[in-house]
Amino acid sequence: MAILMxxxxxxxxxxxxxxxxxxxxxxxxxxxxxxxxNAWAQIDVQLKRRHDLIPNLVEVAKKYMQHERETxxxxxxxxxxxxxxxxxxxxxxxxxxxxxxxxxRSLFAVAERYPNLKADAQxxxxxxxxxxxxxxxxxxxxxxxxxxxxxxxxxxxxxxNIIAGMFNFQKMPLFEADEEERKEVKIEF
Numbered sequence: 001m002a003i004l005m006x007x008x009x010x011x012x013x014x015x016x017x018x019x020x021x022x023x024x025x026x027x028x029x030x031x032x033x034x035x036x037x038n039a040w041a042q043i044d045v046q047l048k049r050r051h052d053l054i055p056n057l058v059e060v061a062k063k064y065m066q067h068e069r070e071t072x073x074x075x076x077x078x079x080x081x082x083x084x085x086x087x088x089x090x091x092x093x094x095x096x097x098x099x100x101x102x103x104x105r106s107l108f109a110v111a112e113r114y115p116n117l118k119a120d121a122q123x124x125x126x127x128x129x130x131x132x133x134x135x136x137x138x139x140x141x142x143x144x145x146x147x148x149x150x151x152x153x154x155x156x157x158x159x160x161n162i163i164a165g166m167f168n169f170q171k172m173p174l175f176e177a178d179e180e181e182r183k184e185v186k187i188e189f
Contacts, residue, residue, distance in 0.1 A: 022163055025159070026163055026167060028154070028160075029154065029167070032151040032154055033169065033172075035151070036147045036148050036151050036172050038147075039140070039144035042140040042143065042144070043137060043140040043144055043175065044087070046140050047097060047137065049133050049136075050100075050130065050137065053126060053129055053133065054075060054076070054100075055076075055079075056126055057075075057107075057127075057130065058072050058075055058107075060117075060120060060122050060126060061107065061123070063117075063120075064116050065111070065114060065117065071103075071107055071110050072107070075100075075103045075104060077103075078100040078102075078103040079100055081096050081099065082097050082099070082100045090172065090173050094173065094175050094176070104130070108127075111123075141175045144175055145174050145175060145176075148172045148174055149174070151172060152171050155169050
């Protein structure tokens with residue numbers, strides 16, 4: 001009887017230990033996933049700020065760049081696409097934001113040909129705000145990628161991968177620079 005009671009207690013302790021381990025692992029994954037979501041929210045704030053600056057930038061540029069309508073329309077179209085991508089679809093959102101970055105670079109490259117535009121005080125202020133915002137996006141993106149890498153690594157490692165699979169934790173995409181962004185581009189105003 002004592003042996004049976006000992007086996008039962010050992011079995012019970014094993015079950016309790018497993019439940020505690022699974023609960024701890026689950027909570028750890030939830031915490032990491034929420035950190036990734038928070039990091040994305042920080043990027044989202046900066047992207048919204050960039051989206052808000054672009055119409056003013058285009059309006060100022062229109063005054064000087066009547067012959068560059070195609071470039072201005074491309075920027076507005078890219079902005080609209082970036083805004084309209086579902087917030088839940090991170091991969092599409094990253095693509096849209098990278099495309100918007102490309103069109104902004106092309107706008108600034110074309111603006112180089114317009115000395116009056118480069119000298120416009122409002123354009124200079126908007127350009128500085130946009131550069132500042134782009135820097136904040138870069139820092140937020142780095143933080144997001146760090147948190148995402150930590151989360152993705154955790155859900156792939158044993159034994160967390162078992163718990164992640166049981167509770168349907170999915171890998172999160174990184175916010176990587178596109179090929180154009182990897183090239184060193186220097187725009188001076």
